[in-house]
Structures are given as structure tokens and as C-alpha cells.
Amino acid sequence: MKRSKKGLLAFIILIITANFAPTKASAQDLSGxxxxxxxxxxxxxxxxxxxxxxxxxxxxxxxxxxxxxxxxxxxxxxxxxxxxxxxxxxxxxxxxxxxxxxxxxxxAVIPTISASSPFKAVLYKRGIKKEALNNIFITGKYKTWNTLGFTSPAPIHVYTRSDAAGAAETWAHYFGKKQEDLQGVAVFGDPGLAQAVKRDPSGIGFNNIVYVYDTKTNKPTNGVVPIPIDLNNNGKLDPNENFYGDINQLIAAVAAGKYPSPPAxxxxxxxxxxxxxxxxxxxxxxxxxxxxxxxxxxxxxxxxxxxxxxxxxxxx
Structure with missing residues (x-):
């Protein structure tokens, strides 16, 4: 009788051990x-x-x-x-x-210009309307900066992605279009697009958030800055539209739905x-x-x- 109880106890311990033994998918020795x-x-x-x-x-x-x-x-x-x-x-x-x-x-994908752009200060006061962005990136109707209300007749140099990119597809989707509808000089990759815009004070492009901001300083980096979007089309950047100063503000705006989706x-x-x-x-x-x-x-x-x-x- 005692042997039977011992045998039963050993069997129970064996079952418990088997059930709780770590599997290869969850154990610390997961390998491959x-x-x-x-x-x-x-x-x-x-x-x-x-x-x-x-x-x-x-x-x-x-x-x-x-x-x-x-x-x-x-x-x-x-x-x-x-x-x-x-x-x-x-x-x-x-x-x-x-x-x-x-x-x-x-x-989110955000429109960008060079940090050395002569148009930056004004754009940060009034933002840029979605219609204007559409006429730059899709229709090609706006070819010079004076079409945006500036006195300068300098050409707008538009940059887009050469690779099949989610950022480009999402940016185009903001206007109800596809990547192949985007105008501009095609550049490979997020880093490449940021560099092209950085080097061109007359340029405009788009990038994912992490290629615009430095996550250590929370400020725009890589020589490019976001272009604030005039979401209510009133010709000025209102306080509730001005969330581009640092990455935390922009992230909060995206999370709260203040920044449109797409391009979020x-x-x-x-x-x-x-x-x-x-x-x-x-x-x-x-x-x-x-x-x-x-x-x-x-x-x-x-x-x-x-x-x-x-x-x-x-x-x-």
C-alpha cells in the first residue's frame, strides 16, 4: 500500500513538472x-x-x-x-x-523643408494648407514659391521617394492618390530624402517623424524641419495647430488625433x-x-x- 502511494506521488510530481517546464519558445535558452x-x-x-x-x-x-x-x-x-x-x-x-x-x-509622415529655407519663418506663422500641398506634390500646379504668397519667384524643388515606400504611399493617400502620382525628384530612402531637402533651401519633401527629430534633444535635426499644416485653412497657424516644436508635442498630437490620419x-x-x-x-x-x-x-x-x-x- 505504501509503495502504491509513493508511486502515485511520484507520478503526480512528474505531471506537474512536465506542465510547468519551460518550452523552447518561452525559456531563457530560446535559440535560433x-x-x-x-x-x-x-x-x-x-x-x-x-x-x-x-x-x-x-x-x-x-x-x-x-x-x-x-x-x-x-x-x-x-x-x-x-x-x-x-x-x-x-x-x-x-x-x-x-x-x-x-x-x-x-x-506619421510630415512635410519638410530645409532648416536653412528662407521661407521657414513665414510658414511657421501661417502654416501651409492641404490644398497647397496637393498643388505641389500631386497636380504640379504650384511650381514657384510666389504661388504660395511669397514674393520670391524661386522654383519649388519637390522631392519624393524612388523606392516603393510606405511613407510615400501614405503621403499620397493624404490627397486620395497613390505613390506613383507624387511629383518630384525621386530619392531612395528616408535618410536620402532628408539629406536632399536639407541641402536645398528651395526644396520641399516629406519624412517619417524619426528622420526629422532627434530623440535625445526632442528637437528637429538632420538639417530639416517640419512644415506646419494649416488644418482649419484660416491662413494662420493657431495655437492648437502649433505642435511641431518638439517630438513629444507632435507625438501627443498624433495620439490625440489632432494630426490627420493619413498621413499618420x-x-x-x-x-x-x-x-x-x-x-x-x-x-x-x-x-x-x-x-x-x-x-x-x-x-x-x-x-x-x-x-x-x-x-x-x-x-x-
Missing amino acids: SISISGAFALYPITVKWAEEFKKQHPKVKIDIQAGGAGKGITDVLSKVTDVGLVSRDLNNAELKKKAFAIAVTKD RDLYFVTNGKPSNPIVKAFIKYILTDGQKYVSEAGYIKLTKEKLTTELAKVK
């Missing part, structure tokens, strides 16, 4: 590698997330390459990478190919079908939980608690 490519918009925060995740899982290798949202979606659907970084909504064709999107954070937008991790790779799942779960504490300091906007819950359910 994942590859990621895509949107410049998501690249900086993804690098930060990877660094922090690897502190908990040092045997995991995460390779991350920027190259634009178009590259991200192409790479993941062709199974070249495990994850595509995509800074726009997926289209029907991509969804039919089993692209599976998980929102991880949010940011969600940013996505995209997988080929629902994620099944244990390391990919663990990384995404980390991003949507502990990793969110790095979002604001990196210059991005946190998703709402409800949104985070919805996105987490996609990887369970």
Missing part, C-alpha cells in the same frame, strides 16, 4: 535566428526591440535590413525573410497571397500566413508587451490598450 527587412519607418525601433530582446535571449540572432516597405512585403511573401516591415495598410492582392499583418506601433498611420510586422515560427512569435509578443516601453522614447506613438490586445491575439 530570424530575418527581417523593410520599411525605413520601422527600422530604428525594430533595432531597439531586437537589442533588448536579445538581452533576455542571447542565443537568438536577429538580422534586420532597411530597404523600404515594398522590399519588406516582397521579401516576406517570397519567403526570403521571416518578417517584413511595412509602413502602410496591406492591399487585397497582398492579403490574397497570405500576407498577415500585426500592428506594432504608430507614427499604423506600422506593421508582416508574416507569410499567421506566424508559426516560435522565435518570431516570441519576438512579436515581447514587442506588444514589454517592448512598448521603448516606443515613446524612440519617437513613435503607442498603440491603445485595446489595439495591443487585438494584435496580441493574432500570435496566440
Whole structure:
């Protein structure tokens, strides 16, 4: 009788141990590698997330390459990478190919000029109307700065993206158009576009928030500054429209819905079908939980608690 009780106790202990033993997907010894490519918009925060995740899982290798949202979606659907970084909504064709999107954070595309632009002071007093931006970037009707009310007949040098970019697609969507409808000299990547505008006092372009502001000083950097949008079209920049002074003000405006969406937008991790790779799942779960504490300091906007819950359910 005693042997039977001992045997039963040992069996119970064995079951409990098995049920509570860490799995390879959740234990500290999680090992393996994942590859990621895509949107410049998501690249900086993804690098930060990877660094922090690897502190908990040092045997995991995460390779991350920027190259634009178009590259991200192409790479993941062709199974070249495990994850595509995509800074726009997926289209029907991509969804039919089993692209599976998980929102991880949010940011915004903003119009930019050179910090040395002679038009900066006036633009910061009156802003720029959406209609004027449309006539610069889409119709091409406004070709000189005097069409915007300035005395200078200097040409407006318009810059856009050469790569298939979520930022460009989102900026075009603000006007009800697509990336191919955007006018201007095409430049590769967010950094390249920022540099082109920086060097040209007569230039105008657009960038994601993190390529305009320094997250340490919270001020515009890289020699480019945002152009405030005159949201109510009254010809002046009202106090409730003037939220470009530092990155925290702009992030708060995006989160509160004061800055329009688009060009504000969600940013996505995209997988080929629902994620099944244990390391990919663990990384995404980390991003949507502990990793969110790095979002604001990196210059991005946190998703709402409800949104985070919805996105987490996609990887369970």
C-alpha cells in the first residue's frame, strides 16, 4: 500500500513538472535566428526591440535590413525573410497571397523643408494648407514659391521617394492618390530624402517623424524641419495647430488625433500566413508587451490598450 502511494506521488510530481517546464519558445535558452527587412519607418525601433530582446535571449540572432516597405512585403511573401516591415495598410492582392499583418506601433509622415529655407519663418506663422500641398506634390500646379504668397519667384524643388515606400504611399493617400502620382525628384530612402531637402533651401519633401527629430534633444535635426499644416485653412497657424516644436508635442498630437490620419498611420510586422515560427512569435509578443516601453522614447506613438490586445491575439 505504501509503495502504491509513493508511486502515485511520484507520478503526480512528474505531471506537474512536465506542465510547468519551460518550452523552447518561452525559456531563457530560446535559440535560433530570424530575418527581417523593410520599411525605413520601422527600422530604428525594430533595432531597439531586437537589442533588448536579445538581452533576455542571447542565443537568438536577429538580422534586420532597411530597404523600404515594398522590399519588406516582397521579401516576406517570397519567403526570403521571416518578417517584413511595412509602413502602410496591406492591399487585397497582398492579403490574397497570405500576407498577415500585426500592428506594432504608430507614427506619421510630415512635410519638410530645409532648416536653412528662407521661407521657414513665414510658414511657421501661417502654416501651409492641404490644398497647397496637393498643388505641389500631386497636380504640379504650384511650381514657384510666389504661388504660395511669397514674393520670391524661386522654383519649388519637390522631392519624393524612388523606392516603393510606405511613407510615400501614405503621403499620397493624404490627397486620395497613390505613390506613383507624387511629383518630384525621386530619392531612395528616408535618410536620402532628408539629406536632399536639407541641402536645398528651395526644396520641399516629406519624412517619417524619426528622420526629422532627434530623440535625445526632442528637437528637429538632420538639417530639416517640419512644415506646419494649416488644418482649419484660416491662413494662420493657431495655437492648437502649433505642435511641431518638439517630438513629444507632435507625438501627443498624433495620439490625440489632432494630426490627420493619413498621413499618420499604423506600422506593421508582416508574416507569410499567421506566424508559426516560435522565435518570431516570441519576438512579436515581447514587442506588444514589454517592448512598448521603448516606443515613446524612440519617437513613435503607442498603440491603445485595446489595439495591443487585438494584435496580441493574432500570435496566440
